[in-house]
Amino acid sequence: MPEVKKRQWGRLVALGGTLAVLVPLGYLWATSLVPDSYNPAKMGYADYGGGSMEHMHHEGMSVTELTGPRTGKPDVDVTLVARKQKYQLASGGTVDGYTVNGTSPGPLIRAKVGDLVQVTFVNESVKDGATLHWHGIDVPNAEDGVAGVxxxxxxxxxxxxxxxxxxxxxxxxxxSHQVSSDEVKGGLFGPIVIAPAAPGEVVATIHTYDGKRTINGRTGNGRVELPAGTTARVRVINTDNTVLRVGLVGTPYKVVAVDGNDVHDPTPVTAAYALPAGGRVDLEAVVPPGGMRLVAGTSSLSLGIAPAGTDPPSAELPGNTVDLLTYGTPAPLGFEPGKANRTFEYRIGRTAGFLDGKPGLWWTINGHKFPDVPMFMVAEGDVVRMKISNTSGQAHPMHLHGHHAVVLSRNGIPATGSPWWTDTLEVGNKETYEIAFVANNPGLWMDHCHNLPHATQGLMTHLMYEGTTTPYRVGGTSRNEPE
Structure with missing residues (x-):
């Protein structure tokens, strides 16, 4: 073959090899693009969980109709104002972030069971927009506060x-559930307690500001004075993106509630409690004469709970952890998981590729990258079972909006303790949980990782009731960006 033809042939081979690489990459890039605006009710593909589809093809109710009471004088009437500003923590440091009524954490909202709660939310200066999501409260769908949904x-x-x-x-x-990975991190959040105020109640909201972990906005060791003999209920809220070991040192304590649900027959423990991101736990103990201390992670961050003039003991949390799979004793669930008519799998993985045109390692759900993820379809009244498995290499605190689910098993081992009701479940790497719940709150509900950066990277989908529609769009002129 003449030398010129050899060179031409070599160029063609090289071009062919280049195209063989670039064309598939181009296809993967193009198919990864997320529309500038999309309807969250029509994203991904429908997964009916093995249930009937006969009622799944008609238009039903818009989320705008699934509201709380529109009339009646509220028992609790609060105005919350969101601002972008520099503010001072309770312990002195300055943060450039977001506030609610000038502080972070925002003000405690207090209500009693049966109260009609009205919150007027005003955005004074948060440029990307903001919302309020009531984490763990099974509100009607229109009140859920998810931008674009x-x-x-x-x-x-x-x-x-x-x-x-x-x-x-x-x-x-x-x-906030608008650009939540930024706005929550920056301070746009606060506690809400549904229960009458009690003399021994302590609310401990844990958050990390600019790398400084705090309890109620205070670094280091804080203090609450309670007389010896007082039964203290310590309400702990983890607003960070990672699991946190918490517990009381200085006296045994009981885990009396998890994610707003009472534990049946709790017993005294001295072990730590692993609190998922977004999760809440209520710890109860009688204040001893020498006091006690809530420890968050390590003894360098704690809240002393003690009589006046006493210095409660300081100690690290023990290495063992309360296991809710066996803690407490069984009690009726109020429904029969064995009669489930929807059964879903939620397999969390990770893969290399493109997401919205960006190369990287991305989370997957059932092998699919966002937005081509399953839409879990249910009808009102369905008994739902879901198996959540994780082989992604990292743990994920999974949060289902609008519902509480009961844990049936972990890694195939059945739950034998108190019913473990949860709305934010820490699913470790190589762990599998089976949960169940009743579909009793119609609407379009997010089901996502509450390590909020993980949600922005694709670990997010929805539970949708038959016929649900929404007029809202993610992206577009409204600039809705829930994560």
Whole structure:
């Protein structure tokens, strides 16, 4: 073959090899693009969980109709104003972030079971817009506060009114669900407790600001004075993105509630409690004469709970951890998981590729990258079982909006303790949980990782009731960006 033809042939081979690489990459890049605006009710593909599809093809109710009470004088009437500003922590440091009514954490909202709660939310200066999501409270869908799903983000100068009945006692929190990975981290959140105030109650909201972990906005060791002999209920809220070991040192304590649900027959323990990101736990103990201390992670961050003039003991948490799979004793669930008519799998993995045109390692759900993820379809009244497995290499605190689920098993081992009701479940790497719940709150509900950067990287999908529609769009002119 002449030399010129050899060179031409070599170029063609090289070009062919290049195209063989670039064309598939180009296809993967193009198919990874997320539309500038999309309807969250039509994303991904429908997964019916083996149930009937006969009622799944008609238009039903819009999320805008699934509201709390529109009339009636509220028992709790609060105005919350969100600002972008520099502010001072309770312990002195300055943070450039977000506040609610000028502080972070924002003010405690207090309600009683049966109260009609009305919150007027005003966005004074959060440029990307903001919302309020009532984390762990099973509100009607229109009150859920998810930008692009149940409402538009509230723009600067705008306001939005939330109304719902406080139906279940417990410890909860509120936070923005617009650009939540930034706004929650920056301080746009606060606690809400549904229960009458009690003399021994302590609310401990844990958050990390600019690398400084705090309890109620205070670094280091804080203090609450309670007389010896007082039964203290310590309501602990983890607003960070990672699991945190917490517990009381200086006396045994009971785990009396998890994610707003009472534990049946709790017994005294001295072990630590692993609190997932977004989760809440209520710890109860009688204050000893020498006091006790809530420890968050290590003894360098604690809250002393003690009589006046005493210095409660300081110690690290023990290495062992309370296991809710066996803690407490069984009690009726109120439904039969064995009669489930929807059964889903939620397999969390990770793969290399493109997401919205960006190369990287991305989370997957059932082998699919966002937005081509399963839409879990249910009908009102369905008994739902879901198996959540994780082979992604990292742990994920999985949060289902609008519902509480009961844990049936972990890694194939059945739960034998108190019913473990949860809305934020830590699923470790190489762990598998089976959960169950009743589909009793119609709407379009997010089901996502509450390590919020993970949600922005694709670990997010929805539970949708048959026929649900929404007029809202993610992206677009409203600039809705829930994660």
């Amino acid at each position: 149940t409402q538009d983000a509230v723009p600067v100068g705008g306001k939005h009114v939330y109304r719902f009945k406080a139906s279940q006692a417990g410890t909860y929190w509120y936070h």
